[in-house]
Amino acid sequence: MFKRIKLENFKAWRNSGDVNFSPVTLLLGENSTGKSSLLQSLLLMKQTATSPDRSIHLNLGGDEVNDYVDMGSFDDLLIKDPKSRTVSIEMDVVGKKSRSFLKVNYKQDSKKSPVIDLLQLSNDGQDWYRAQRSDKGAFNIYLPNEIRTSLKSREYSPERGVSFSKDAIYSMGPTGSEVEDISLSIIRELEAVSYLGPLRSKPRRTYIWNRTRPGIIGVDGGEAVFALLASNNVSGKKSDGLVEAVSKWLKKMRIADKLEVKPIGAGNYNILVHRDGVAANLIDVGTGVSQVLPVLVLAYFAPEKSTIILEEPEIHLHPLAQSLLAELFLEVSSERGVQFIVETHSEHLFRRMQTLVATKKAEPEQCALYFVEREDSDAVLKTLKMDKYGRINEWPKNFFGDATGEVRKQAKETMQRMKAERASQ
Structure with missing residues (x-):
């Protein structure tokens, strides 16, 4: 089950903040506000994690048979006028035995292809294993809380957007299996979408x-x-x-x-x-x-x-x-x-x-409700909190129309017309 996702510089989302998922999550909002982009981020990661090409960092799509979304180019993926040309995706999943955490930053290489700049994996959201892009396509591997490392190689380039390479895992020794388990848990959840x-x-x-x-x-x-x-x-x-x-x-x-x-x-x-x-x-x-x-x-x-x-x-x-x-x-x-x-x-x-x-x-916790709106060109997420009586604390203004106002206006117009018709008789 997916527990959380967070996007930065992703299409309409400059910073989505934490989007927490429940067993049932509803996304509402006007057309072209960014709702579909939230869904696309999960589908993008799914088609990357399940790609037959192990070396791929981000599968932007284009294969009508096998891909779920076609995101175009890296520039199409970026938000309008980004302060940084880095796309960031975070997600937490709950598997059969544990919770797994992923943070990944994407940039462009010299060929304008999307590549991982930083991949972070954790099983508690606090201690992170990191694969950091270095020079000439090499990657440094860091254990939790490390600021220096001797693990550096072009063979450590991450795989399918969510995994450390086999060479990196082997070089990490006993901790490598833990990192591999985190990736496998995330991949299984993405495969099951x-x-x-x-x-x-x-x-x-x-x-x-x-x-x-x-x-x-x-x-x-x-x-x-x-x-x-x-x-x-x-x-x-x-x-x-x-x-x-x-x-x-x-x-x-x-x-x-x-x-x-x-x-x-x-x-x-x-x-x-x-x-x-x-x-x-x-x-x-x-x-x-x-x-x-x-x-x-x-x-x-x-x-x-x-x-x-x-x-x-x-x-x-x-x-x-x-x-x-x-x-x-x-x-x-x-x-x-x-x-x-x-x-x-x-x-x-x-x-x-x-x-x-x-x-x-x-129960309220069985369902998460969100309303997506625009502030200028940026998508903004508003949480619709529902209490135990089903009441919403802040209702989206006029999204579903003004039913009460329509009834009031209809009654007023009816009375005025009936009054005018009686006066003319």
Whole structure:
């Protein structure tokens, strides 16, 4: 689970401060304020840590098949008018046995490629192992509290943005294994990140399935139906109950009564949506069903204790269905240990989270709420603290509109018009 991230000079973030994550974290804000950049920083580190190129320092993306984000060049990554041409990313993760801490600073080399200037790793956030860039591409390795070292070599160049090199670890002696464990813990958490973007794939009338289970759902949710097909093909105790779980939430959201996987021969399948006694093909029902389907599938398809990053899970959903996403996230988080980091514009989702706390169905610490806004060209993070009654201490001004003001204005205009109409009669 991710516990914290901090960004400096990263796109819109001159200094994000500590962004502390909970089992469910909601990011709100107007368009183009910097919400997506926070999510991109995690995806950037994921695609770097999982890169097939061990020697890479930062994978800015560009591979449409394997990468999650395309950050362009190092200059595209930098905030506007930076005081220092250094991008800094910090993160803390909680693994199975311990908490691990990472701090990494990036600069450009002579070829304008992003390279690590300083990589720091710790298992307590106080004592840091450091790989410091020196001259001619060499790196110095420092143990906690050291200011001098004899460990210097070009072979000590860090790997995949989060790890000391094998040569550096070997040269550190007995402490090398501890440093390696810290990196492995961070890599495992990054590997376990699943991402679903705001642009989902269109449904098909017929699906041709090769009888294999997909490894991922895909950033557009294009593999969600194949996950359902694979689940439906397994019966008895081995079944993961994916179709049943998705059907349950579709019914709660009043979108459908259930989902059915129907074989039509020769490896072809239809996805049928049942509602009010009528079964219709997925492509023939409202857009909301096909757009929320990957969200529901991913919630149960992602491995237990992994992290799911979602952008606008509420698209094309009616207000009740949007609000029930809050219940989905909390229930799956509690039952499966899955962490949700969600960028949303949905007032209904946000309000339901408050209601769940107010009715004692959730605790305030289960959900972190943030509002992102702009001060000039810089993104600024505002923590929305929720008390045990679900109340927010400082509500974002006019972000969800002024419902009370609209009702007041409507009533006033109605009274004036009715008065004028009576006077003219």
